[in-house]
Amino acid sequence: MRIGIHTTGAWFQGPHFLHSSHLRFKLQSSVSYSKVIPCLQDECKDFLPWLRRKSGTEISSILSIGSSVYGRSLFASEFIQAGDCILKVPFNVQITPDNVLPEINSFLGKDIGNTARLSIVILVEKKMGQDSEWAPYINSLPRVGEMHSTIFWTKDDLEMVKKSAVYQETINQQAQIEKEYLSVRPALDHFPEFFEDITLKDFMHAHAIVGSRAWGSSKGLSLVPFADFLNHDGVSEALLLSDEDKQTSEVIADRDYAPGEEVLIRYGKFPNATLLMDFGFTLPYNIYDQVQICVSVPQVRSAKGKGRGIPQSLRACARILSATSIQELKELVTEAAQNDGRLARRPLKNRSREIEAHKLLLLQVFNLIQEYGASIESLGPTYASSVGVLALRRKMALDLLTGELRVLRSASSWLKNYCATLSGGNNHA
Numbered sequence: 519m520r521i522g523i524h525t526t527g528a529w530f531q532g533p534h535f536l537h538s539s540h541l542r543f544k545l546q547s548s549v550s551y552s553k554v555i556p557c558l559q560d561e562c563k564d565f566l567p568w569l570r571r572k573s574g575t576e577i578s579s580i581l582s583i584g585s586s587v588y589g590r591s592l593f594a595s596e597f598i599q600a601g602d603c604i605l606k607v608p609f610n611v612q613i614t615p616d617n618v619l620p621e622i623n624s625f626l627g628k629d630i631g632n633t634a635r636l637s638i639v640i641l642v643e644k645k646m647g648q649d650s651e652w653a654p655y656i657n658s659l660p661r662v663g664e665m666h667s668t669i670f671w672t673k674d675d676l677e678m679v680k681k682s683a684v685y686q687e688t689i690n691q692q693a694q695i696e697k698e699y700l701s702v703r704p705a706l707d708h709f710p711e712f713f714e715d716i717t718l719k720d721f722m723h724a725h726a727i728v729g730s731r732a733w734g735s736s737k738g739l740s741l742v743p744f745a746d747f748l749n750h751d752g753v754s755e756a757l758l759l760s761d762e763d764k765q766t767s768e769v770i771a772d773r774d775y776a777p778g779e780e781v782l783i784r785y786g787k788f789p790n791a792t793l794l795m796d797f798g799f800t801l802p803y804n805i806y807d808q809v810q811i812c813v814s815v816p817q818v819r820s821a822k823g824k825g826r827g828i829p830q831s832l833r834a835c836a837r838i839l840s841a842t843s844i845q846e847l848k849e850l851v852t853e854a855a856q857n858d859g860r861l862a863r864r865p866l867k868n869r870s871r872e873i874e875a876h877k878l879l880l881l882q883v884f885n886l887i888q889e890y891g892a893s894i895e896s897l898g899p900t901y902a903s904s905v906g907v908l909a910l911r912r913k914m915a916l917d918l919l920t921g922e923l924r925v926l927r928s929a930s931s932w933l934k935n936y937c938a939t940l941s942g943g944n945n946h947a
Contacts, residue, residue, distance in 0.1 A: 666798035807921035
């Protein structure tokens with residue numbers, strides 16, 4: 519749960535006591551593993567031999583490229599045991615911001631970030647076509663119509679998730695990418711042979727590819743061919759790890775796989791909001807889901823449950839907002855100075871005021887639950903037979919909103935339990 523105070527249309531993070539924190543309730547997760555169909559296209563069959571030749575070493579002898587409901591995937595071509603190293607991709611066949619052509623790099627300012635630089639590399643290599651040394655990899659990357667990150671959603675599509683913070687964050691992300699495009703455009707104009715026909719849409723596509731496929735590395739970011747065919751499982755313990763001494767990136771299997779079974783890794787402990795915005799997919803039941811709560815403050819005050827709990831920073835915020843006088847605020851400041859310096863972190867000494875503060879939060883959560891329920895209902899029933907881009911995005915919107923609603927209901931349960939405990943006479947910290 520990210521927290522903030524919303525007053526007169528602006529977001530603020532308060533001093534010291536309002537740190538970005540997340541409310542995550544542990545949810546049981548059942549993951550279904552899809553059967554992968556071997557890819558029969560020549561580009562699939564030729565990809566791994568090409569990468570092996572380019573790197574001069576074996577990449578993987580136990581994984582093959584296939585197609586699943588998630589798109590291009592990797593599956594076990596023989597039995598895999600937990601602890602097996604399933605792939606090794608040397609650094610010399612990874613694409614990094616250092617791959618920007620020197621003549622182009624000389625026109626790029628130091629303020630141009632790694633994502634924009636790597637996007638430029640993709641645009642150049644794509645323009646070179648089959649003459650590119652990376653052609654097999656560039657040809658394997660998803661096209662615009664195959665990507666479902668929210669920056670590609672239409673205005674009508676985005677309306678489906680308007681209740682979620684994803685809506686505004688997507689608009690902000692689109693604006694940021696456009697800003698980066700305008701920053702690099704003067705440099706690109708020096709090389710019409712590569713960029714004459716490049717538009718904001720093309721740059722956004724390349725930017726999204728980097729955002730969804732690149733890993734952090736000693737070079738800033740790295741595209742790791744073949745490894746980025748691995749799909750995400752939120753409960754997997756397998757990760758892509760880089761070894762600077764061996765100059766390779768590798769994946770160690772976290773469980774056994776039978777031949778023909780899709781092999782998965784974990785991209786990170788991401789909620790559906792992140793998965794949808796950055797990767798273009800959601801999970802039906804994501805144990806890392808979180809929700810952003812906006813506490814409305816109509817005016818500045820004058821001088822006159824159950825689950826895993828609510829973040830202390832949000833509870834502190836509620837205690838401050840429920841203060842009815844300057845004297846109460848001064849008492850909170852004094853108490854903070856006598857302890858760890860963080861404002862309103864301890865339960866209020868006046869039990870009634872403590873209950874009132876948490877009922878303020880409970881009211882906000884209750885209102886959000888009602889609003890989320892209405893948004894979900896407006897999406898209508900889902901049908902397994904539904905196909906097409908709109909049906910897919912509608913399903914992802916439903917996963918996002920349903921997951922955030924689960925978090926809100928768990929928060930409501932905790933708050934009710936806390937207030938009831940205090941009302942019963944027990945001191946509950």
